[in-house]
Amino acid sequence: MVHVPMLSADPEAFYSELRAQLEALVGDERDAIANLANAAALIWHTAPELNWAGFYLRRRENELVLGxxxxxxxxxxxxVGKGVCGTAVxxxxxxxxxxxxAFPGHIACDGASRSELVVPIRHAGRVIGVLDLDSPRIGRFTEADRMGFEGLVRILEQTGLDSVW
Known part of the structure; x- marks a missing residue:
């Protein structure tokens, strides 16, 4: 059973616990889709004020596809190059x-989204997808969130991403 961490007033402690939970979920599993699915669920049920948490995968050179x-x-x-996700790639x-x-070219998949954080995922030296987080609150994401979610993505990059690419 995975323990879902409680939100801490200390972002460093929160993301440290979240990384430990993701590492426990991933364990020895090498299937990328399974690991991305569990990561999306963990983030969704742990991070406050989200209305979307998930992944887009680069299936062709110039296109991301919903994961x-x-x-x-x-x-x-x-x-690639469009919206916040394509810009991150x-x-x-x-x-x-x-x-x-206020973001030029924002793609509104959910009209309730007001702020967004997108973190690229790399494999074999190239961006192969993104972690996309949306919130209904303006200014929801901070630099501490950026660094924390980048740490989670690094864990995923060390798993079986080659099972998809």
Whole structure:
């Protein structure tokens, strides 16, 4: 049974516990889809004020396709360079957006989303997907969140991502 950490006032402690929980969930499992599905569920049930948590996977050079997620149905395909997810892939870096309505080219899969954090996932030296987090609250995500979720993605990058690519 996986213990879901309680939100701590200390982001470093919260993300440390969250990393430990993800490592326990992943364990020796090498299937990328299973690990991404469990990661999405863990994040969804642990991080407050989210209305979407999941992954988009780079299935073609210039396109992301919806992967495992928690939340309302979502956009299925996103072009690299478009929206927050596509921008994170094009830049090869995390993108933290305080207010998505002020982000040029934002793709509104859920009209309730107001802020977003997208973290690229790498395998064999290239961006192969993203962790996408949406919140209905403007300014929900902080630099501590960015660093914390980047740490979670590093754990996933060390698992069986080659089972998909």
């Amino acid at each position: 495992p997620f928690q939340g309302k149905p979502a956009c299925v395909r996103i072009s 094009a830049r090869g870096a995390s993108v933290l957006v305080e207010d998505v309505h």
